[in-house]
Amino acid sequence: MNPTVITIIVVVVILLLIAMWLISGYNNLVSLRNRVANAWSQIDIQLKQRADLIPNIVNTVKGYAQHESDVFIQVTQARTAVQAASNSGNLNERINAETQLDKAIVNVLAVAEAYPELKANANFMSLQSQLSDLEGKIAYARQFYNDVAQKLNITVESFPSNIIAGLFHFEKAAYFEVAEADRQVPQVQF
Structure with a gap:
């Protein structure tokens, strides 16, 4: 065989291996990005159910605690902020809300x-039980989201997949974190 033909075959094989590596790496990043989006969607579903449940709880408590209007105003304002953050599409703003x-x-x-x-x-107890169940689901969904976001972030940052991530503009996912100020135990006063 001619050395030129062997060189061409070696170059073609190397190019095919590089192309397969690029395709595999790209598909892995796409898969991880979609898993992150799906995980966020699962959180969003649980948060929507909670947001729909909150007015029922507030109205039930209002019937018994008319003079606690500050608490009800806080819930209403917080719920409005969540809806606004949901519409903005900013993940960090949504997490804070x-x-x-x-x-x-x-x-x-x-x-x-x-x-x-x-x-x-009985109605309040049922609503409180539903809220408790939803809070558990939300906590699990947040944990799952963070796990998937971590996998994406590791892949985006790790060599050699960071080359593919840079070529195709893949970005790290934000974690669902609680702000430092919000880690304090809330003080409830009447």
């Missing part, structure tokens, strides 16, 4: 603790 809503829900439930007849109300 959801954290504020979490705090407001804790305050409503704390108000409910001060009213024994409310705690005995």
Whole structure:
């Protein structure tokens, strides 16, 4: 065989290997990016269910605790902020708004603790149970999202996949984190 033909075959094989590596790396990054989007969508579904449940809880507690209007205003404002953040598409803004809503829900439930007849109300107990179930699902969905985001981020940053990520403009995913100020135990006062 002619040395030129052998050189051409070697070059073609190397180019094919590089092309296969690029295709495989690109497909892996696309898969991870879509898993991150899906994981966020699962969080979003749970948060929507919670947002739909909150007015029922607030209205039930309002019936018993008329003079606790500040707590109800906080929940309403937090829920409005979540809706606005959802429409903006900014993940960090949404995470902050959801954290504020979490705090407001804790305050409503704390108000409910001060009213024994409310705690005995079957409707309130059912709503509280539904909220508790949703909070567990949200916590799991957030953890799953962060796990998938971590896999994407490692792939985007690791060599040699970072070359493919840079070529095709793949970006790291934001983690669902609680702000440092929000890690403090909320103080509820009546």
